[in-house]
Amino acid sequence: MNSLSDFMLPPAKSTLAGQTDALFNFINVTSLIFLIGITFAIIYFSWKYRRRSENDVTPVITHNNKLEITWSVIPLILVIIVFGWGFTGYMNKATPPNDSYEIRVVGKSWLWEFHYPNGYVSVGELHVPEDRPVKLVMSSTDVIHSFYIPDFRVKKDVLPNRYTSLWFEATDPGESVVFCTEYCGNAHSNMMATTIVHTQEDFQSWLETAGSADENLTPVELGEQLTTRNACTTCHSVDGSVLQGPSFQGLFGSEAPLESGETVSVDENYIRESILEPQAKIHEGFQPVMPSYAGTLDDNQINAIIEYIKTLD
């Protein structure tokens, strides 16, 4: 029976997973027992009491109080157990420990941004230490998203007008996928991220070097890294194919037609404006859906991205 639940569930990689999985397993097994019983009764009755002649006489059984009370009370007891169990587990998920490590999460259509206490911002990659409670304080800049890590069994909607939070304590170093589970438009299914669980020491050293690792790169290399890290390439291809936004290939130096009917030459200033104020000049044929990167990218990083786009002829 356990193997059924193991087959159905993803690997359990947080301290919260065990309790959820135990209840999942309990409901599965109990349901399966009932289902087998009911299915057996359907098949057995259909065969045993099959019609033998048109004149069959059936007994008059209108009700049976003892039987009816039994089959009402037993399920009632079972669902109350399930309710209590589920509620306890839920309260654990809803109550982060006081010493939790706090990370700010911002959901934008269609990327996840993570702000660490030291000011570093990562996009699409959530770095966390193992064996330490981590609390995510989340908000959205546009529509409703939902932050979901199947391996940790945690999920919470991310709303535009308030903060929501969830917490977990990862138990194994490694990677786990993050999904957006509240439908948010065109690239909803691409709004993913990776949770990278480090050992505590690795996490500290990652955090210290995270901001400075980029210093050794040339602007073009840095720009290339930034476009993937910040999920630019979710919507802007580098090979000319049209996704949610115009392709980067051959973009620089071209004349871009705008929704307003005017054209604009794609130079450094246009790219910079499009990163910080994406709605200002919308390229013809595309929806005004890009989130602003003001506060996410600094001048140095924007320069690097411009240098990188220049190389894509």
Next chain:
Amino acid sequence: MATTEETPTRKIQVKRFKPEEYPEKHYLNQEKGLWAWLTTVDHKKIGLMYLMSVAFFFLVGGVLALLLRTELLTPARNFMTADVYNQVFTLHGAIMIFFFLIPSVPAALGNFVLPLQLGAKDVAFPRLNLASFYIYVIGALFTITAIFTGGIDTGWTFYTPYSSTTGGSVAMMTLGVFILGFSSILTGLNFIVTIHKLRSPGITWNKLPLNLWGLYATSLIQILATPVLAITLLLLTMERVLSIGIFDPALGGDPVLYQHFFWFYSHPAVYIMIVPGFGIVSEIISTFSKKVIFGYWAIALSSLAIAFIGFLVWGHHMFTAGQSSLANMVFSFLTFLVGIPTGIKIFNWLATMYKGSIDLKTPMVYILVFLFLFTIGGFTGIMLGALSVDVHLHDTYYVVAHFHYVMMGGMVMAFLGGLHYWWPKMFGKMYSEFWGKIAAGIIFVGFNMTFLPQFIMGSQGMPRRYYNYIDQFQAFHQFSTIGAYIMGVGFVIIAAYLLHSLLRGEKASSNPWGSRALEWQTSSPPDLHNFKHTPVIINGPYDYHKPMSEFQLGIATPHNGHGHHEEEGMDVAETEKEKA
């Protein structure tokens, strides 16, 4: 219910009216021409017009589902773009729910059968009934316009602020659903009044067929919940068109408020879809087991209990939406409470089969399929009601599978059972039993192949409404898609043999199943006014231990308002009946 106090009684003379077999004149040929159909106030014809409409929308919704499943054969783009995919899944959901599931049993089958089961000539307000049909058509036209003038990509739930900011014809679509709601409200109102006022002599509340208890409970939900949806959609339209901030935080609104409003209707709406299905199951199980229904009052009252508690569980759609833990606790608890009356029904139906005389005709096969699939739908509902587990499963394919097990495995199977059960009464024709069972088998296999893998995918974390997905889910998606094609074949077979039955089917007798229920005590197809006499009821509709003659009684006095009366069959022992 019977009261002990003295009530004045009136003696009436009754005699037996044997239904005329293979009548020359019946409701299908008494009035002729397209205009007669379009302006008819006959509940049976209106029921058939609804039946054609819901069949059409089921076809459209089904084709859309197959397109979705085909796109999902591969993890990345297969043949449609993300925008098209998003529009297709929105339409699949909206069409199946608003245009098929909600009107399918009440408006189509219910319209046909409700007055017959009451022994009435029609519903209480026949013109209003026709009006509801045309309101439904107008709502449908608005929706079709919306599809061709930009489409919508919000999902059938129209969640804000996405729906108030995205492009497309959201306003037109919500207006369509808004109009549709009035059709639903008027039908519900009509049914409630009809059940209260037009019961034939002798149909006391404890002799009311369980199908009518189901429709009664459904109608109550329809008239109480639908206005909430209407006002919600109106507010959404005002926000989009006039930029009045209600739900969109950019305008000072609250997006979660929308979810509360929406689910306050849409959760009871789930019971609008399934409770009338319960009614059909009770009728068919009793008829094909030739046995008194077990626990009549338990089944009747549990429908009302479900209708009532169903209003108080909307918050279980929002366990992860950021509502308070206290709210989550209350909604979770109430959700489990709804499970109990539902479970009781399953046991009652099984107990009805016990020691019955079970005839596995096509309608009964569908009901057995219903029992199996709906039970799975119910248990997975318990899983989703458990708070900590729901946090993991919410908005994944597990929910998609659960919903389809309840709605398709439950409701659609009950609908198909009812359609096959009443088909001979509707058209006076039989269909092929052989092909009926074959199709039921194919649909059963296809259905489980489609949706069982979705439980596993969902548990593993596959989110719903995903155009692309990660490679590990591909095998499940492909299996599911093959299942969907198989199911499609099953429905094509049904369409084929039902069409064949209409054109060349063997003539049906008035009561091919040997049922005791009142709708079978008139000709197949019935007269334009249902009965040529005023039926008188002395037994319950499931009293298979009483002779058939006792179920064919009518008022014997000449001037019963129907004009003509045949002089035959005075072989009734009981010639008088008390009527309160």
